[in-house]
Structures are given as structure tokens and as C-alpha cells.
Amino acid sequence: MSWREKIGDGDLIKLTNLMDTKAFKRSLQHSENYNRKGFGHQAEVATQLQSEYQSDLIKEIRDRNYILQRGDVTIRLAQAFGFCWGVERAVAIAYQTRQHFPTERIWITNEIIHNPSVNQRMQEMEVQFIPVEANQKDFSVVATGDVVILPAFGASVQEMQILHNQGCKIVDTTCPWVSKVWNTVEKHKKVDYTSIIHGKYKHEETVATSSFAGKYLIVLNLQEAEYVAKYILSGGNRDEFLAKFAKACSAGFDPDQDLERVGIANQTTMLKGETEQIGKLFEHTMLQKYGPTELNQHFQSFNTICDATQERQDAMLELVEQNLDLMVVIGGFNSSNTTQLQQIAFDRGIPSYHIDSVERIKSGHSIEHRQLNGQLVITENWLPTGEIIVGITSGASTPDKVVEDIIKKIFDLKTTGLMV
Numbered sequence: 566m567s568w569r570e571k572i573g574d575g576d577l578i579k580l581t582n583l584m585d586t587k588a589f590k591r592s593l594q595h596s597e598n599y600n601r602k603g604f605g606h607q608a609e610v611a612t613q614l615q616s617e618y619q620s621d622l623i624k625e626i627r628d629r630n631y632i633l634q635r636g637d638v639t640i641r642l643a644q645a646f647g648f649c650w651g652v653e654r655a656v657a658i659a660y661q662t663r664q665h666f667p668t669e670r671i672w673i674t675n676e677i678i679h680n681p682s683v684n685q686r687m688q689e690m691e692v693q694f695i696p697v698e699a700n701q702k703d704f705s706v707v708a709t710g711d712v713v714i715l716p717a718f719g720a721s722v723q724e725m726q727i728l729h730n731q732g733c734k735i736v737d738t739t740c741p742w743v744s745k746v747w748n749t750v751e752k753h754k755k756v757d758y759t760s761i762i763h764g765k766y767k768h769e770e771t772v773a774t775s776s777f778a779g780k781y782l783i784v785l786n787l788q789e790a791e792y793v794a795k796y797i798l799s800g801g802n803r804d805e806f807l808a809k810f811a812k813a814c815s816a817g818f819d820p821d822q823d824l825e826r827v828g829i830a831n832q833t834t835m836l837k838g839e840t841e842q843i844g845k846l847f848e849h850t851m852l853q854k855y856g857p858t859e860l861n862q863h864f865q866s867f868n869t870i871c872d873a874t875q876e877r878q879d880a881m882l883e884l885v886e887q888n889l890d891l892m893v894v895i896g897g898f899n900s901s902n903t904t905q906l907q908q909i910a911f912d913r914g915i916p917s918y919h920i921d922s923v924e925r926i927k928s929g930h931s932i933e934h935r936q937l938n939g940q941l942v943i944t945e946n947w948l949p950t951g952e953i954i955v956g957i958t959s960g961a962s963t964p965d966k967v968v969e970d971i972i973k974k975i976f977d978l979k980t981t982g983l984m985v
């Protein structure tokens with residue numbers, strides 16, 4: 566019997582709204598069908614991961630203080646880049662899962678991480694994505710006893726509930742930093758605070774985080790946060806507010822009632838500085854509205870910025886201070902933390918190209934890259950002639966092998982003169 570037959574969609578939503586998400590997660594974690602630690606095959610998969618994703622060239626550049634010169638090209642690598650701890654852990658657990666269940670059908674609720682080459686490897690290992698129809702995941706393909714992996718950025722509580730009801734074996738690779746944010750919104754919910762989540766409402770991590778929240782409002786950036794802060798202080802057009810955040814707030818959200826007590830949470834991969842600014846903005850707003858003695862009854866903030874995101878952004882801020890001719894920012898096109906790195910280069914006015922693989926470099930004259938607005942464009946004459954300094958960084962989901970391929974391609978194009 567499929568989960569759709571066991572429980573209708575409407576019932577499921579109602580059940581989710583009523584349920585104690587914290588208690589559900591606790592009971593799930595005690596279930597024999599749940600695993601979040603891997604299966605003890607660390608040594609075997611470490612060798613496999615090393616050969617598939619690590620790079621001797623990148624090791625050499627690291628050993629040379631993150632600088633390598635060949636011919637006319639000097640590469641300056643950010644001092645923190647690429648695979649973060651949470652991503653390495655998720656990929657390793659996924660590889661262990663395949664080893665541990667060699668014959669079972671294995672599914673994954675989303676990309677394991679936002680990197681095309683790693684996701685391609687998952688498919689080669691016959692780890693299948695849950696199909697999506699009309700923007701809805703179709704869990705009816707999953708049978709009792711199948712294994713389902715939850716990716717590094719987590720899954721919504723509704724999805725976990727469906728899979729649990731279906732009798733699947735759940736392998737949860739959610740990064741502990743993401744779980745920390747979920748705990749934060751649970752704390753807000755417990756004291757009836759609205760969670761203001763700095764994030765992208767469509768991003769899988771934010772979808773998952775909001776599923777654990779009670780009342781919530783998702784703000785994309787400081788500008789949207791300022792709009793909300795102004796509404797808190799001076800009121801405004803309620804219909805306009807609700808239209809603006811129609812897809813970014815909890816069901817039945819009322820800006821006139823639900824902004825009296827707020828707590829801050831974030832998607833772990835947003836710009837650290839902006840999350841901090843948004844936190845300060847709401848702290849000042851509540852201070853102004855309620856005064857210092859009442860502040861603690863109206864505002865809560867916990868530090869949920871992930872160290873890895875912070876380190877990569879700090880390293881990027883250092884790198885853009887160098888005298889760079891251009892930047893190449895490497896990472897999946899749906900990777901939020903990579904987009905934030907590209908934003909830093911863009912803000913400094915450095916010609917910067919966000920690409921996800923070496924295939925995007927068509928020649929020394931032509932590169933296909935993603936702009937901050939999400940559009941893919943081709944830029945001609947991107948690689949200057951003569952001596953150049955190229956800054957390189959990569960997002961937390963990018964294997965070193967991908968970075969190596971791109972650096973080698975730039976060396977080839979410049980040193981062999983193959984600029985066509």
C-alpha cells in the first residue's frame with residue numbers, strides 16, 4: 566500500500582500542522598529504520614573518495630602558500646574553499662550506504678549536494694532521485710524496505726514523515742549545522758516567537774527549516790528586512806505585505822499580530838555579514854518599539870552561521886583585496902554559498918565568472934557563466950592576453966578535482982597559446 570493510500574495529502578498537511586515536530590524527530594531518531602552515523606565503512610570509502618574527488622595539483626598550490634605561477638598566469642587560490650566538513654560527511658555516508666545495501670533500491674530526496682559531478686556519480690551508483698512532477702515530489706515510487714537518503718541540507722519534516730510511514734530505511738546526512746538552525750526555530754516556536762529566516766524561500770534548506778518552525782517569515786536580504794522592520798514600527802499596507810511575502814511566510818500569517826515577538830534564524834549559506842545586519846536591525850527595531858527592559862520579551866537571536874560558510878566568505882574577502890585581473894568562482898549553479906562568493910567579487914567590480922565545470926570554458930575567447938540574476942550568458946574575450954593574476958575559489962559542494970580541471974585549462978589556454 567502506498568503512502569497516498571495510507572494517508573491523504575490533506576490529512577497529511579493537517580497532521581503536520583498539528584504534530585509536535587520535535588517529538589516526531591526524536592521518535593524517528595530512535596527508530597530502527599533510521600541512521601545518521603553511517604555504517605562503519607569509513608576506511609573503504611575514504612580511498613574511493615580520495616581517488617574520485619581529491620587533486621594533487623590543488624595540494625601543490627596549498628603547499629605553495631596558495632599561489633602558483635606558470636608562464637603568464639599566476640593563480641591565487643582562496644585560503645578556504647571547496648568541500649566543507651558537512652558535505653564531505655554527507656557524500657561519505659552516501660557512499661557507505663551503497664556499500665552497506667548493495668542490492669536494495671536506494672533513493673535520494675534531492676541532490677546530495679549542489680554539485681553536478683557528485684550527483685552524476687550518485688546516479689552511476691544507482692542512487693535514484695525521487696521523481697518530481699509539476700513541482701511535487703512523487704513519493705509513490707518508494708516501496709517499503711527501500712533505502713532513502715536525506716541530503717546534506719536536510720529534508721522537510723513532511724517528507725520525513727511520509728518516508729517513515731512508508732516503512733523506508735532513512736539515512737539522514739543532514740549537516741549538524743543545519744540541524745542547529747532547526748533547533749533554533751523549535752526554540753522560537755516553544756515560546757510563541759515568529760522565526761524570521763534569512764534565506765531563499767525556495768531553497769531546500771530553507772524549506773526544511775521552515776517546516777520545523779511555527780510562525781515564520783522568510784526575508785531574502787537586508788532590503789526586505791528593512792521593509793518588515795518599518796512595518797513593525799509604523800504599520801503599513803497589510804495587503805501589500807501579504808502579497809510581497811505570499812510564498813515566504815507560514816499559513817495564516819498576520820503581520821499585525823505575528824511580529825510582536827521575533828527570533829532570527831538563517832539559511833546556513835547566506836552572506837554572514839548580511840545575516841548579522843538583519844539580526845541587529847530587528848534587535849534595534851524591537852528596542853525602539855518596546856524599550857530596553859522589554860527587549861528580551863520581544864527578540865531572540867542565536868548564532869547559527871556555519872563556520873565553513875563564514876571561512877569561505879572571509880577568505881574570499883581577503884582574496885579580492887589582491888591585485889586580481891579576474892576571478893573564477895566554481896560551484897553548482899543552484900549552490901547558494903557559491904552565489905554568495907560571486908556576489909563578493911561582483912561588489913568589488915572584479916570581472917568574475919561563476920562556472921560549474923571546465924566544459925563552460927569554450928576557449929580563451931569564450932566562457933559560459935552564470936550571472937547573479939541566474940541567467941547563463943557567454944562572455945567573449947574573458948581571458949586577457951599577457952601576464953595575468955587569476956583568483957580562484959569554489960563553493961562548499963565543489964570537489965578539488967573540478968577546480969584542478971579548470972586551473973589546468975587556464976594554464977593550457979595561456980601557455981600553449983590555444984586561445985581559439
Ligand code: SF4
Nearest residue numbers: 649651740742833871
Ligand atoms: S556549508 Fe556549513 S551547513 Fe552547509 S553542509 Fe557545509 S558545514 Fe554544513
